[in-house]
Amino acid sequence: MIPGISITEILTLTSILFFIGIYGFITRTNLISMLISVEIILNSTVINFVIINKYLYPELLQGVVYSLFIIAVAAAETALAVAIIINLYKQISSVDVKETETLKY
Amino acid sequence: MEKYIFYVLALIMIVSAIASVSSRKMLRSVVYLLFVLIGIAGIYFMADYNFLAAIQLTVYAGGIIVLIIFSVLLVHHIDMELEVAKKSKRIITALASLIGLGVFLTTIYSHPFVETTTAVTTTTADIGFALLSTEAGGFILPFEVISILLLAVMIGAIVIAKGEDDTEEEPKETPVVKQEEPVEKKEELLENEVTV
Numbered sequence: 001m002i003p004g005i006s007i008t009e010i011l012t013l014t015s016i017l018f019f020i021g022i023y024g025f026i027t028r029t030n031l032i033s034m035l036i037s038v039e040i041i042l043n044s045t046v047i048n049f050v051i052i053n054k055y056l057y058p059e060l061l062q063g064v065v066y067s068l069f070i071i072a073v074a075a076a077e078t079a080l081a082v083a084i085i086i087n088l089y090k091q092i093s094s095v096d097v098k099e100t101e102t103l104k105y
Numbered sequence: 106m107e108k109y110i111f112y113v114l115a116l117i118m119i120v121s122a123i124a125s126v127s128s129r130k131m132l133r134s135v136v137y138l139l140f141v142l143i144g145i146a147g148i149y150f151m152a153d154y155n156f157l158a159a160i161q162l163t164v165y166a167g168g169i170i171v172l173i174i175f176s177v178l179l180v181h182h183i184d185m186e187l188e189v190a191k192k193s194k195r196i197i198t199a200l201a202s203l204i205g206l207g208v209f210l211t212t213i214y215s216h217p218f219v220e221t222t223t224a225v226t227t228t229t230a231d232i233g234f235a236l237l238s239t240e241a242g243g244f245i246l247p248f249e250v251i252s253i254l255l256l257a258v259m260i261g262a263i264v265i266a267k268g269e270d271d272t273e274e275e276p277k278e279t280p281v282v283k284q285e286e287p288v289e290k291k292e293e294l295l296e297n298e299v300t301v
Contacts, residue, residue, distance in 0.1 A: 002151045004108035007218050010148070013115045015209040017122055017141070019202040024126025026198045027190040032131065032177055036138050039169065040122055043145050054152050056218065058225040061235045064157060065244050068232075071164055072251050076258040078169050082176045083266040089180050090268060 007055040010047070017044035031085050031095045035078065042074045107151060114151075118144035129186045131177050139170050156229045 002010075017040060024037035046067045053063025085095055092099060118141050125137035142165040149158035189195075236244050 001153075001220070001224060002107050002111055005111050007220055008213055009111075011213045012210060013118070015206055015213065016119055018209075019206045020119070020122040020126055022205070023198050023202045027195050028126065028187075029190065030131070030187055032173065032180065033126075033134060033187065035173065036134060037126055039138060039165075040125065040141060043142065043165070047145060047148060050149065050152065050154060050157060054154070055220050058221055058223055061227065061231060064154060064227060064232060065235055067157060068160065068236075069247055069251055071160060072255065075164055075169060076255055078172060079262050080258055080265070082172050083262040085176055086179060087265050087268060095180050 001055055001058075007051060010051045014044040014047045014051075017047075029097050031081075031088070031097060031100075034097070035081050035085075039074070039078070042070065046070050111148070111151060114144050114147050129189065131181050131185070131187060132174070135170065135173050135177060138173075139166060142166050142170070153224070153226055156227075156232055 021037045021040035021044065024040065025034055028034050028037060049063040049067045049070070053060060057063075088100060089095055094100075121137045121140035121144070125134050125141060128134040128137060142161065146158045146161040146166065149155075149161055190198075235242075236248050239245050
């Protein structure tokens with residue numbers, strides 16, 4: 001645990017980061033910017049897992065292991081999203097959410 | 106001492122996150138995101154989780170940031186400016202986010218957390234044994250599921266990013282006569298399966 005810092009201060013920091021991410025996700029219309037906002041949201045939640053494990057149950061490992069899994073899933077999701085964005089740009093020459101209005105079929 | 110380092114890190118992370126979601130230059134937004142991710146790795150270091158901090162630095166700051174920068178450079182011109190949302194939409198979203206943040210903070214500050222005072226250092230070997238343990242409370246099953254997920258995502262990303270230009274032309278060129286052979290082969294395969 002971090003000396004001199006209580007758990008509520010760290011949870012406050014992660015809550016602020018989480019809502020900054022949500023603000024960006026709603027106001028941005030560019031797909032890559034929305035991906036960046038999702039990264040901020042996911043990272044703030046991962047800090048919560050790790051810090052609660054460290055401050056409340058330091059003998060257990062569940063928080064650390066689950067944060068590892070969240071990081072792996074987030075990396076997979078980013079790779080797939082970038083592939084989709086590049087494919088979309090090849091088809092309609094834009095990555096703006098307002099112009100992606102047709103499905104394949 | 107750690108207290109002030111934490112406050113400086115928190116300030117850097119919040120300012121960079123705000124700049125990242127509101128900057129009008131795409132590439133600058135990605136670099137601000139990099140600052141946020143490195144600050145998170147610093148918090149892991151301060152909480153004595155060295156392995157997680159290393160993972161955060163290599164996977165996020167090393168891998169994902171490079172991936173996003175690649176996609177930005179492939180998709181955008183460098184000096185293109187993003188359009189900003191309408192002012193009313195921004196204000197309403199900021200208000201909703203502030204209300205949500207208020208709900209979160211009242212919940213956090215009214216909940217009595219029982220903090221332990223024992224400091225246990227989690228080594229990388231502990232995490233490795235927990236990941237490969239087959240006993241009760243082990244994580245071998247999600248570990249294997251994650252590996253299958255990563256394989257599927259790798260194949261899926263290649264298929265999606267490659268597009269369908271090459272695959273559609275091949276079936277048209279093959280003559281119709283060849284159609285009978287695969288059927289017999291399939292039957293042989295089926296028979297083999299039955300005998301096995």
